[in-house]
Amino acid sequence: MTDWRRIDIDAFDPESRLKTEDLLPPYTTQVTLAELQPKITQLRNLSTSGDISAAVQLAMQDPPYSADGATKAAYFQAVLDTLSQVRQADIANIVKQLSLDQEAVLVKYLYKGMSVPEGQRQGGILLAWFEKLTQASGIAPITHYLSDRRTV
Template sequence: MEDWRRIDIDAFDPDSGRLVPEDLAPPNLKSVNAGEIESKISQLRSAATSGDFATALQLVTNEPPYSADEVTKSRYFEAVLSALTQVRQAEIANLVKQLSPAQTDVLIKYLYKGMSVPEGQKQGGILLSWFEKVTQNTGVAPVVRYLSDRRTV
């Protein structure tokens, strides 16, 4: 016992090592099914193709599918990325000003996800423009909240 700092205390705990990703998920997430997401995707695409980007951005940032499975999240993200990249550079600042702080946090999550996947990296300039306008409008607070939030989009 003279080298007590090297004792693995987890070996003595019968419940250690049984942590699964579901245990790390925040509580009280509203469960969504694929049908709800598909209808939201169709609304998002129709708003974006008609040029109503304010409505599209509201759809994107209100109630994101945190509790959906990864396949559903990726399908929704493709629609979000498509909507974000259709907006002209001059309109981005006005759209960002219309968002609440909670909506800005969700937008930052989608921007970071977009910059981390190859599909989004192809549109990197547009996503960086969105990021620039958000940080000019709100500062770095949404980035800090993104880094500390366990919910993923």
């Protein structure tokens, strides 16, 4: 008898193989810059009017996962502008108001910011956000970031 531990059971049922597309949530439509522009405008209006807490919550709500690279870059720039306008003393209060999903999205934007030249210029403020987030929530948002395949 053959060693049963070495049998490839997927060879018997090729339709049961797990595909990469199966791991990602289904997106029916691709978000365009024209569709996202009102949200970017609202985000900039909130941050310039001084309502930074509402601006951060809006930015972390429903990020454009299904957008192309240029659209994601435009939205990221608006998020980066919002995050960099916050005083370091106010960061802890804003982080406490975020939900778990919003914290996970914030971590995604912080890591993206630290990896691109535009964000590296704002490195001190991004690290302050990261510090306050980990103090308030621990490593849970980082774990969500590492396990989530969606990118911002």
